[in-house]
Amino acid sequence: MEPDERRRLFEHVAPAVIDAVGRYLARRTDAATADDVLQETLLVCWRRLDEMPAVVLPWAYGIARLCLANAERSRRRQHRLFARILRLDPPTSAAATDGQNDAELAEAMARLRAEDAELLRLWAWEDLAPAEIAAVLGISGNAASIRLHRAKQKLRDEIRKLRHPGGHEELTEGRRP
């Protein structure tokens, strides 16, 4: 690709990427980390522009995901401690949640495996289809569909358990992998 062409292409896609990845990061980390990781993500996108697929956002989320993982790795220990203390909190988002404070849902999400919760966030918050989720996580579309389906079931199960503590066993239980 010619430098001019590269530049034009990047300028064309960047606003949407900045907006979407900015949100993606705001949902998962604090504002300062989000700023740093957004800059890094853009840098990687710019350098890997030749590999950019037609559907840009899942690809960009995938890059952001790894950049964020890198940024958080150094803080992971501290992070785990937080997770233990604040199990009711959604994933370390510094953004004020003006939306409904759904403690039941937050608790149910907190009880899921991190991978399952992340699948659900990509599905509900980033509004991605299974094929796009697959692109973010670097797994097959088929695997994404199956895991997403299971994650939804697990979330429903957890909500049900919260409503009926010590209640009767649900049919869907006992199928844990």
Next chain:
Amino acid sequence: MTDDDDLRSRLRRTDPAARMTPAAPEHIAQLLEKTMTTATVRPRFDTRLLTMAAAALVLIAAVGGFLITRGTGAPDEPSGPGRPVAAPTVTDLAAPPGANAKCVEPSAAKLKEYADFAFAGTVTGINRGAVTLAVTHVYLGRPVDEVRVAQEGYSSETLLGSGRFEQGLTYLVAASEGGILVCGYSGEASAPGLRELYDEAF
């Protein structure tokens, strides 16, 4: 699948970014400028345009012991084909006084590894944030007669010598993907050791 729709809606109501305003145009422009380097080739005058803005990014990435290229992910990061590579942490660039502190001793081997274009040239003009250099020798890359450097938003403190391009002086400049390599890899030709570094590298 209304059941799914209900679940999705319920999750959406807890979206922390729901009220986030779209990124402001000036913020986008600033991010773009920080990210992109331009290497505009103008065949008519056989000119290359380089910027310094992202050069510092390249450098800080480089001195961090990484280069963000295919297959050089963090040690415990999978980096098979098609997998995004994790970027190193790039610190804030808007702090020129601290910039030198991040520089490590330049080496010919690193210069050879990082640079895709290197030349010697004399500044023939500086206007409106653009420096024009007449090329006297190309160490590496496509031969050109003239190079233009965009000065927008770069911190010049990391150029060897006086730290800035000055009319009539001769410079040795190395670049990577359109960004000038600073931090001891570019500067006045008379800077101690710089010419030797270039001779050794190329």
